[in-house]
Amino acid sequence: MSERVIAPKNRGFLFLDSHPAGCERLVEDMWQAVPAPSRIPDRAPVALVIGSSAGYGLAATIAGLARAGIRGIGVCFEKAPGRRTGTAGWYRTAATAELARRHGHDMVFLNGDAFSDEMKNQVARVLEERFGGRLDYLIYSVAAPRRTDPDTGATYASVLKPIGEAYSTKTLVFDDGGAGEVREVGTQPADGDDIEQTVAVMGGTDWERWIDHLADRGLLADGFTTAALSYIGSALTAAIYRQGTIGAAKSHLEQTARTLDERLGKLVGGRAVTSVNAAAVTQSSTAIPGIALYVGLLRGVLGHAMVPPVGQLTDLWDQLTGVRPLDLDEEGRVRLDTWELAPAVQTAVTERWNTATTENITELADLDWFHAEVQRLYGFAVPGIDYAAPVETDIPWPGAATP
Numbered sequence: 553m554s555e556r557v558i559a560p561k562n563r564g565f566l567f568l569d570s571h572p573a574g575c576e577r578l579v580e581d582m583w584q585a586v587p588a589p590s591r592i593p594d595r596a597p598v599a600l601v602i603g604s605s606a607g608y609g610l611a612a613t614i615a616g617l618a619r620a621g622i623r624g625i626g627v628c629f630e631k632a633p634g635r636r637t638g639t640a641g642w643y644r645t646a647a648t649a650e651l652a653r654r655h656g657h658d659m660v661f662l663n664g665d666a667f668s669d670e671m672k673n674q675v676a677r678v679l680e681e682r683f684g685g686r687l688d689y690l691i692y693s694v695a696a697p698r699r700t701d702p703d704t705g706a707t708y709a710s711v712l713k714p715i716g717e718a719y720s721t722k723t724l725v726f727d728d729g730g731a732g733e734v735r736e737v738g739t740q741p742a743d744g745d746d747i748e749q750t751v752a753v754m755g756g757t758d759w760e761r762w763i764d765h766l767a768d769r770g771l772l773a774d775g776f777t778t779a780a781l782s783y784i785g786s787a788l789t790a791a792i793y794r795q796g797t798i799g800a801a802k803s804h805l806e807q808t809a810r811t812l813d814e815r816l817g818k819l820v821g822g823r824a825v826t827s828v829n830a831a832a833v834t835q836s837s838t839a840i841p842g843i844a845l846y847v848g849l850l851r852g853v854l855g856h857a858m859v860p861p862v863g864q865l866t867d868l869w870d871q872l873t874g875v876r877p878l879d880l881d882e883e884g885r886v887r888l889d890t891w892e893l894a895p896a897v898q899t900a901v902t903e904r905w906n907t908a909t910t911e912n913i914t915e916l917a918d919l920d921w922f923h924a925e926v927q928r929l930y931g932f933a934v935p936g937i938d939y940a941a942p943v944e945t946d947i948p949w950p951g952a953a954t955p
């Protein structure tokens with residue numbers, strides 16, 4: 553046992569420690585935010601969520617459990633407590649597992665590299681031994697800086713760069729006291745094999761490898777449906793996002809969905825789609841130049857009308873499970889970002905973006921919210937948590953939860 557008081561220590565948007573009690577409370581709040589199921593399925597669907605410990609994948613897991621009544625497996629890559637605390641995703645997973653258990657869902661969490669064949673084999677074994685060898689849904693929500701290709705052993709690294717020309721953008725940074733500053737940052741364009749490397753990590757290759765692996769072992773149920781998360785975003789961030797290296801990876805992911813959709817249709821009467829979600833504060837998104845300013849301004853314009861990830865994922869589950877029909881755009885994508893990209897919203901954000909300076913930023917953007925959201929990624933700034941009290945940090949990885 554190792555109880556201690558944990559104070560936030562950070563370098564920019566990255567924190568060295570996380571707070572177990574804050575992480576637990578956030579997971580409980582997310583669960584509470586999900587509306588009760590509109591119908592109880594005869595048989596709890598079996599789902600696999602890859603990237604289940606943070607951001608959209610965590611939202612997929614919690615909305616899946618609380619709304620769609622899933623059971624199954626969550627896969628993520630987290631660090632255990634040691635000299636420092638465990639990662640926030642470690643504690644969020646422990647909290648999610650406990651909630652699943654309390655609500656009677658059989659949910660197993662596996663910690664390791666989703667890109668490896670070892671993890672794919674491990675998941676296949678758990679599906680065979682524990683879930684009747686039948687997978688109904690797979691949600692793919694990995695955001696990673698690197699991927700090692702199991703066939704060649706080559707390791708690819710993704711980069712966030714514009715394509716063609718150098719790009720300069722306004723961005724938001726915080727000083728130690730939490731005051732925001734609007735700065736200009738420049739990024740050089742992709743060169744060499746930057747695009748191929750980024751596509752190799754964040755494109756659809758690993759998603760397809762998962763489906764192939766599970767299909768080869770006969771583990772896909774009739775009507776098996778899979779969704780991978782994607783992003784389009786604003787014209788304000790297009791040069792670094794959708795038109796940049798990561799956008800090339802998202803185009804590849806969306807193309808993979810079209811190929812998989814055709815294949816799964818023939819194989820098991822199944823479906824593959826991408827789900828285009830809205831901007832959210834996550835560990836991955838805060839690493840993208842300009843996104844912090846953009847999201848702060850978006851919140852300044854929309855306030856509580858922003859739909860949080862768990863709200864968007866409730867909608868996705870409703871569409872995947874047939875509570876309402878799958879609503880696809882002309883490119884075959886589920887669109888959960890329409891409120892973000894509404895022309896009136898984008899016009900208002902653009903006006904604010906163009907005039908934003910360090911002096912007026914507090915009037916234009918919701919900086920308090922943004923700054924707190926960043927801290928909440930690590931379990932800090934959570935209302936109701938006593939941060940002066942010692943907490944147990946040595947929390948074990950959840951064992952297979954038998955309801």
Ligand SMILES: NC(=O)c1ccc[n+]([C@@H]2O[C@H](COP(=O)([O-])OP(=O)(O)OC[C@H]3O[C@@H](n4cnc5c(N)ncnc54)[C@H](O)[C@@H]3O)[C@@H](O)[C@H]2O)c1
Nearest residue numbers: 603605606607608628629666695696781783831832834836
């Ligand atoms: N954050 C946004 O604004 C936003 C908007 C729309 C779509 N998306 C998409 O959602 C997806 C998830 O992004 P996020 O922002 O929620 O990321 P995140 O950083 O919050 O979460 C990433 C998850 O991936 C897991 N992961 C990372 N590497 C792994 C590995 N090698 N093996 C197993 N698990 C691994 C992490 O443990 C974590 O659970 C991405 O496809 C992203 O493009 C994000």
